[in-house]
Amino acid sequence: MSNPYAHEERVAIAAVRRACGLTSSVFETLIKNETLTKGDKSPVTVGDFAAQALISTILHNVLPEDPIVGEEDASDLRVESGKEMRDRIVGLANDALKAPLAAGDEAAWGVGPGKELTADGILDAIDRGNHPGGPTGRMWTIDPIDGTKGFLRGEQYAVCLSLIVDAKVQVGVIGCPNLLIDPSQPERGKGAIFSAVRGHGARQLTLEGTDPITLRIPPTAVENLKFLESVEAAHSSHSFNDRVTEVLGVKAAPVRMDSQAKYAALCRGEGGSYLRMPTGVGYREKIWDHAPGEVLVVEAGGVVTDSRGQALNFGLGRTLGENFGVIAAGKDIHPQVLAAVQAVQAEPKAKV
Numbered sequence: 001m002s003n004p005y006a007h008e009e010r011v012a013i014a015a016v017r018r019a020c021g022l023t024s025s026v027f028e029t030l031i032k033n034e035t036l037t038k039g040d041k042s043p044v045t046v047g048d049f050a051a052q053a054l055i056s057t058i059l060h061n062v063l064p065e066d067p068i069v070g071e072e073d074a075s076d077l078r079v080e081s082g083k084e085m086r087d088r089i090v091g092l093a094n095d096a097l098k099a100p101l102a103a104g105d106e107a108a109w110g111v112g113p114g115k116e117l118t119a120d121g122i123l124d125a126i127d128r129g130n131h132p133g134g135p136t137g138r139m140w141t142i143d144p145i146d147g148t149k150g151f152l153r154g155e156q157y158a159v160c161l162s163l164i165v166d167a168k169v170q171v172g173v174i175g176c177p178n179l180l181i182d183p184s185q186p187e188r189g190k191g192a193i194f195s196a197v198r199g200h201g202a203r204q205l206t207l208e209g210t211d212p213i214t215l216r217i218p219p220t221a222v223e224n225l226k227f228l229e230s231v232e233a234a235h236s237s238h239s240f241n242d243r244v245t246e247v248l249g250v251k252a253a254p255v256r257m258d259s260q261a262k263y264a265a266l267c268r269g270e271g272g273s274y275l276r277m278p279t280g281v282g283y284r285e286k287i288w289d290h291a292p293g294e295v296l297v298v299e300a301g302g303v304v305t306d307s308r309g310q311a312l313n314f315g316l317g318r319t320l321g322e323n324f325g326v327i328a329a330g331k332d333i334h335p336q337v338l339a340a341v342q343a344v345q346a347e348p349k350a351k352v
């Protein structure tokens, strides 16, 4: 069967690629007062807002009926105190919209020389990401910069976009400007895009859209895996992972990496398993933090569940609901990792 989402995938790759150009150039010039702290104390930069405006504008131009679940909203930018940041974001988003057409782009998508929006147009584009999510219909998720803390440290981050249809992720695209194209050939440089369509495989491309490689998670013995985990101890429990590592007899230390680059790394054979268990503060995982990664891993031959062994539910709204953690791994070892997680949970003093 031919790829039913070929058009959506092409648009998503073009939007993510353009947004990766924006975020890379923002990083070079980011200055201290260009970051806000949100209500949940997490950072958001001019890059996050501008990249969401850019991706949302392209989606709206190409697929105007599709709702968008975006991480950011423009309320802090609409007030007088937000003027300086607003002006900078409008400039950045318009520079990215106006940038020359790259391979795969079409002027009809509202990009290329001469394509600019007013400040209100940019703020409205950000706020089109206000869809509440839910169990039915089509919707896109945008995480314009996933791993904002990694972005600010100059480490890993990812531009993440997915199409969910009736609660199932059908298309996932993850752009990783700081990830090596090929870890075994560092001289090839950094910048990769990962893309998957349900039932139609997972691929890696360069940021320019060249050199496609099909992704397959290679089989690995459980004792040889290296868990992938967040850098930020507040985002998932490092001590829980340490206990799972002991229970499984895994020798290697975990690999810490920000953002959904972890899902991408897993797909090309790095690590073997991504474990994200809650820290116990009642945080609910957001759908945009997992939707593209889920379809990517499944299409690369892996399995993604929570700690009950159930599939993640993308139909509950903007979050995944009550937090039972996330376990992603190759098909062959997922059952063993899941069993070890459940064994650690059952220990009298589970270090969750």
Ligand SMILES: Nc1ncnc2c1ncn2[C@@H]1O[C@H](COP(=O)(O)O)[C@@H](OP(=O)(O)O)[C@H]1O
Residues within 6 Å of the ligand: 042, 071, 143, 145, 146, 147, 148, 149, 150, 230, 231, 232, 234, 235, 236, 257, 258, 259, 260, 281, 283, 285, 286, 289
């Ligand atoms: N207490 C918490 N527990 C789990 N995830 C959290 C969290 N606080 C924030 N996050 C999410 O963790 C994401 C980053 O994950 P990672 O640690 O894998 O890089 C953040 O995405 P953003 O950076 O897009 O805000 C944010 O949505």
Ligand SMILES: [Mg+2]
Residues within 6 Å of the ligand: 042, 043, 044, 071, 148
């Ligand atoms: Mg954030």
Ligand SMILES: [Mg+2]
Residues within 6 Å of the ligand: 143, 145, 146, 147, 288, 289
């Ligand atoms: Mg995120």
Ligand SMILES: [Mg+2]
Residues within 6 Å of the ligand: 048, 071, 143, 144, 145, 146, 147, 148
């Ligand atoms: Mg983000």
